[in-house]
Amino acid sequence: IESEPITLDQKCKFCKEHGTADKNLNSEIESLLKIKTKMITDAPFIWRYATGIGEESDKNQIKIGWVLEG
Known part of the structure; x- marks a missing residue:
């Protein structure tokens, strides 16, 4: 069980290419x-x-490139 829920941006590339967000x-x-x-x-x-x-x-x-997860 996640302590913090996963959230994705409604404007993400996946959503733009695959219908409704x-x-x-x-x-x-x-x-x-x-x-x-x-x-x-x-x-x-x-x-x-x-x-x-x-x-x-x-x-x-907005960051570009490899980012260390915290």
């Missing part, structure tokens, strides 16, 4: 949970890749 966010969250349960690691650090996609008004907060 609400329906696809649910299936995307289910997929992320399946991946997370199968990815068991003792690694002290986990990295993710930020694509830099977002609203122009949020550009100063």
Whole structure:
């Protein structure tokens, strides 16, 4: 059970390419949970890749490249 629920941006690329956001966010969250349960690691650090996609008004907060998960 997650201590913090997974949330995805309603404007994500996945949602734009696959119909309505609400329906696809649910299936995307289910997929992320399946991946997370199968990815068991003792690694002290986990990295993710930020694509830099977002609203122009949020550009100063959007990251591009490898980001260390906290």
